[in-house]
Amino acid sequence: xxxxxxxxxxxxxxxxxxxxxxxxxxxxxxxxxxxxxxxxxxxxxxxxxxxxxxxxxxxxxxxxxxxxxxxxxxxxxxxxxxxxxxxxxxxxxxxxxxxxxxxxxxxxxxxxxxxxxxxxxxxxxxxxxxxxxxxxxxxxxxxxxxxxxxxxxxxxxxxxxxxxxxxxxxxxxxxxxxxxxxxxxxxxxxxxxxxxxxxxxxxxxxxxxxxxxxxxxxxxxxxxxxxxxxxxxxxxxxxxxxxxxxxxxxxxxxxxxxxxxxxxxxxxxxxxxxxxxxxxxxxxxxxxxxxxxxxxxxxxxxxxxxxxxxxxxxxxxxxxxxxxxxxxxxxxxxxxxxxxxxxxxxxxxxxxxxxxxxxxxxxxxxxxxxxxxxxxxxxxxxxxxxxxxxxxxxxxxxxxxxxxxxxxxxxxxxxxxxxxxxxxxx
Numbered sequence: 001x002x003x004x005x006x007x008x009x010x011x012x013x014x015x016x017x018x019x020x021x022x023x024x025x026x027x028x029x030x031x032x033x034x035x036x037x038x039x040x041x042x043x044x045x046x047x048x049x050x051x052x053x054x055x056x057x058x059x060x061x062x063x064x065x066x067x068x069x070x071x072x073x074x075x076x077x078x079x080x081x082x083x084x085x086x087x088x089x090x091x092x093x094x095x096x097x098x099x100x101x102x103x104x105x106x107x108x109x110x111x112x113x114x115x116x117x118x119x120x121x122x123x124x125x126x127x128x129x130x131x132x133x134x135x136x137x138x139x140x141x142x143x144x145x146x147x148x149x150x151x152x153x154x155x156x157x158x159x160x161x162x163x164x165x166x167x168x169x170x171x172x173x174x175x176x177x178x179x180x181x182x183x184x185x186x187x188x189x190x191x192x193x194x195x196x197x198x199x200x201x202x203x204x205x206x207x208x209x210x211x212x213x214x215x216x217x218x219x220x221x222x223x224x225x226x227x228x229x230x231x232x233x234x235x236x237x238x239x240x241x242x243x244x245x246x247x248x249x250x251x252x253x254x255x256x257x258x259x260x261x262x263x264x265x266x267x268x269x270x271x272x273x274x275x276x277x278x279x280x281x282x283x284x285x286x287x288x289x290x291x292x293x294x295x296x297x298x299x300x301x302x303x304x305x306x307x308x309x310x311x312x313x314x315x316x317x318x319x320x321x322x323x324x325x326x327x328x329x330x331x332x333x334x335x336x337x338x339x340x341x342x343x344x345x346x347x348x349x350x351x352x353x354x355x356x357x358x359x360x361x362x363x364x365x366x367x368x369x370x371x372x373x374x375x376x377x378x379x380x381x382x383x384x385x386x387x388x389x390x391x392x393x394x395x396x397x398x399x400x401x402x403x404x405x406x407x408x409x410x411x412x413x414x415x416x417x418x419x420x421x422x423x424x425x426x
Contacts, residue, residue, distance in 0.1 A: 002340040004420055016421040023371065023418050026411050031372030033408040038190075038350035038396040040259055040316075047315050048261040051302040055294060063300075069293035075285055076277075077269075078293050080300020085269030087309055088223050088255035090237050096271045097280060099291050103256035103268040107217060108146050110252055110270065113283050114180070114215070115150055120249065120275070122213040125180060126150075134172060134182035136164040138353060138381030138392045140190040143183045143219070147383075154383035155179070159192060163200035170207045177210040181217055186235045188222035191381055191394035192353040193346020198236040205241035205250065216242075220255040222349040227321040229314040233347065239271065248273045257299060259350065260313065267292075267299050320350075323397040323405055327352055330406070334413035339420045343395075352395040353381075360419040361390045367415040373408045 007015065055061065061070045063078040076082075077098025086093045099106050118124040125131045133147045136159040147154055155172065158165040164182070173179055184204070186196040204216055218238050226232045242250045249272075256268035270280065303309045324346070331343055331354070344353040356364055361378035368375050376394040379385040395412070397405055 003338050004417075004424060005340060007424065009425075012421060012424050016418070016425055019414060019417045019421055023367065023414050026371045026414060029372070031407060031411065033372060033400060033404050033411070034374045035396050035400065035405075035408055035412075036374045036376050037399075038259070039399040040263065041319065041399050041401070043319050044259075044316055044398070045262060047312065048302070051261060051298055054298045054301045061294065061297065063293070063297055067293065069297045072289050074290045074293050075288070076281060077267075077291055078296050078300065080304070081267055081293075081296035082269070084257075084300050084303050084309070085255060085267070085271075087306065088257075088260075089220055089253045089269055089271040090223065090235075091239055091253060091271040095239075095274070095277060096269050097277060097284070098296055099268045099270065101256070101258065101262075101264065101266045101268065101295075103219065103221065103254040103258070103270075104142055104146075106254055106268055106270045107143070107219070109284075109287075110217070110280070111146055111150060113280065114213070117279075117283065119213050119215075119279060128178065130178045132176065132179045134164070134169060134179060135383045136183060136189075137383065138191055138387075138394070139183060139383075140185060140219070141376075141380040141385070143217075144383045152180075153178075156383050156388075157182075159189065159194065161194050163189075163194070163196035164204075166200055166203045166207075170203065173214060174208040174210055179209075180211050180213065181215040183217050183219065184238075185219045185221060186238070187220065187233065188225060188346055188349025190221070190349065191344075191351035191392075193344045193349050193351060195233050195347075196235050201236040201238055202241050202245070205238060205247060206245035209250075214250060216251045218251050218253040220253055221259070223255060224309065224313045225259060225316070225350065226313065226348045227317050227324055228347060229310065229317050231347065239273075249275050252276065257303075260309075260316070261299060261302070265295060267296050317348075320398060322402060323400075324352065326402060326405055327395060327397050327409055330409035330413060334410075335416060339416055341416065341420075350396060350398050352397065354393045354395055356391050356393060356416055357420050357423060358389045358391045360416075360423055361387060361393050363419040363422070364393060364412075364415045367418060368411055371411050371415065373411045373415075375412075 081098035082093035115126040132153040137156040253271040257266035
């Protein structure tokens with residue numbers, strides 16, 4: 001049992017006074033530290049600086065298939081970009097559409113097409129009385145926001161150590177034709193860092209769905225983001241599983257280079273069945289003339305081989321791993337055996353998921369903000385921003401330098417203790 005839970009009322013009061021004094025000390029420092037979102041650090045961004053010189057004044061601007069990358073055209077992207085994205089999406093280049101800097105844009109557009117035009121002859125989702133979506137939680141707030149924007153009903157599904165609770169997913173999907181899809185971050189999931197098991201992948205691919213146009217939105221955002229590249233993990237391919245199960249059009253896979261090169265100037269990709277790709281291109285041909293092919297060419301030449309990508313990501317891992325280790329050490333030293341809490345220890349990705357004592361997450365985030373440490377809002381990892389336990393906090397250690405992260409974690413640990421003691425004192 002956590003030590004605080006065994007305290008007498010007098011001991012709680014004394015400890016609360018001591019922790020509050022430490023907290024006031026942090027407030028007096030006037031700190032301005034940010035762990036709100038998983039942005040790459042300045043050192044990580046510098047790793048891609050050489051890419052800016054790839055298309056120098058004398059460089060050819062023609063892709064390997066003869067496309068003039070400085071001119072119009074090339075709706076689905078150039079071969080160099082598709083080959084790079086194929087490594088991130090675990091797919092074949094011919095099944096990929098290469099886009100601009102944000103995979104989130106591709107996800108939004110995919111929903112918009114299904115909403116407006118439907119798929120495979122099924123009614124457009126926007127014409128239906130109700131559309132529901134399965135949301136493994138805790139999950140990614142921007143995924144949830146897309147669904148909310150279109151007026152969908154979001155259904156939280158518990159996220160286990162192997163992926164979404166498949167008993168619940170299967171039961172819901174089989175019974176309700178208004179359930180049209182599920183969000184999945186299969187590798188180093190945001191925010192818990194878990195990796196989907198092969199069994200979960202196969203069950204998603206083969207499960208019975210009342211909606212014939214049910215779609216798995218497979219966000220492969222962290223497929224190459226290993227903290228320890230010597231021990232990488234590999235998720236089973238959802239495309240191969242869907243084809244084997246006789247559901248070749250069920251999946252849409254997404255990825256980008258946002259946390260590989262430059263978040264503000266990356267490239268993104270959609271991988272899908274030939275049928276889904278053709279449906280997308282038909283609408284995209286009206287929406288646009290072509291993507292930024294010069295940026296695609298720059299990326300394709302900078303990360304032209306498996307070895308180049310692996311070496312580049314290993315450099316990212318060397319910068320990130322010490323930060324994740326520092327967070328784990330600070331939480332262990334400051335909270336283990338004291339407060340009833342837990343946290344994830346991912347092998348990759350960008351986040352650590354922290355479970356505070358139920359009913360304290362919002363208070364912890366507010367205390368941290370007042371002490372100069374910005375965190376992701378409590379509840380953001382659940383649909384509608386409503387964490388039923390008010391316990392989950394997403395920690396994003398990537399952007400601050402180690403010395404700032406060290407200070408931020410001292411503040412965080414103090415805020416957790418303070419909120420827990422306040423709750424016990426009530």
